[in-house]
Amino acid sequence: MPFQTIQQEKLSQSVVRQIELLILRGLLRPGERLPSERELAERMGVSRPSLREAIAELQERGLLVSRAGAGVFVADMLGSTFSEALTRLFSTHDEAVFDYVSFRRDLEGMAAERAARYGSETDLKVIDAVYRKMEAAHQKRNPADEAALDAEFHLAIIEASHNIIMLHMLRAMFDLLKAGVFYNRQQMFRQRATRDMLLDQHRAINEAIQARDPEAARRAAEAHMTFVETSLSDLRKADKHEEIARLRYQHEMQKG
Template structure:
């Protein structure tokens, strides 16, 4: 057993991590400087040998943290901060890839409660249509007994868009995909009745239609209660590695 303790787990980096790490290395080596413009997404994805989805996710994360900036008619450029600051930020970002799942869920509850309340206050008629379409797509997958995790995610992201708060929306885009990936890998959603999920989504939509922020906040807290209870059963220190596997 003592010999086994000398070994450490092999962590396989995701394509997004590798893109972020490569950009960090280019910045710290001086090959990328403040104000330098990145190639187009098409050219970058071809050069890196990755799909545009992975590339876009990496660039969005770098832009959210202020490491990259998108300027009209100039494309995506490196931010004008010092190399130590840029390197530190990117290192912190890469560290977030091994997130504490319990903290992710707790953060989601806080975010979505505020998002639901703001959506009820700020939503437009077009937002209602978008949320209804996402709800219907989710319902169809459930009725067909097909995997519906992505449709579930889309519903929540449409509610976030209706909040008209770009920061909350960005935070949802950052943390929610990792949570959903964990759900799929460990079948967390299998413990929750699909009919109940749809019913709660319908209640949330109705609260938003009626512009009732208190009710919307209450519905989303109840909707996420089972997941909040689930994370309490996880051992202290339970984490996700970079490919979504459980580390105990």
């Protein structure tokens, strides 16, 4: 008979499994610092030796890193998703930029649809709270805060979709976006009219998700990314026109 004796799991293994799940589900994020050893042991109801054994195993697996004098942190596993050479290649070719936007349009449409369908009440509150912050930041002349919240809004939707693979994949893509690999997000917000339209689009996405209308949420997310694609194309053309105009002006001045 294929039955085996039930063995009690070591406490350290229970700690390992709980921290693994928190990382997998995106509740513990790359770069996030864990509580102190004493506090974490108390929260989890285990001894400090059991906790140390679990932390050591997670460090061996590359999920946690220890920094002298600073504590224990979730490892930045997303940074290795794309090689440095490939990241440089992305940043120097427009083709990669527009493929990135197309990729996001497909996945974010799906994420918005899933958020409207599967997101918990708390998930929806988080999305709405970030959107309200965007509204407040919209009143400021400097678009930096609103541009930063743009990424936070989209990531909140992806988290609410409750698809672990999508979450980690798009987090990696957003890390590259934040680093300016694909385009400068603040550039998108530099014109007031564009900022107004972007806020309207985020409002439409939020309202559809809050109404739990999956189809409307998908359409709103896809329309937003189509607008981003068109705006980026227009910005690229404007930059090229300005470059030609500068050359023409320099030539004119040299003729004296």
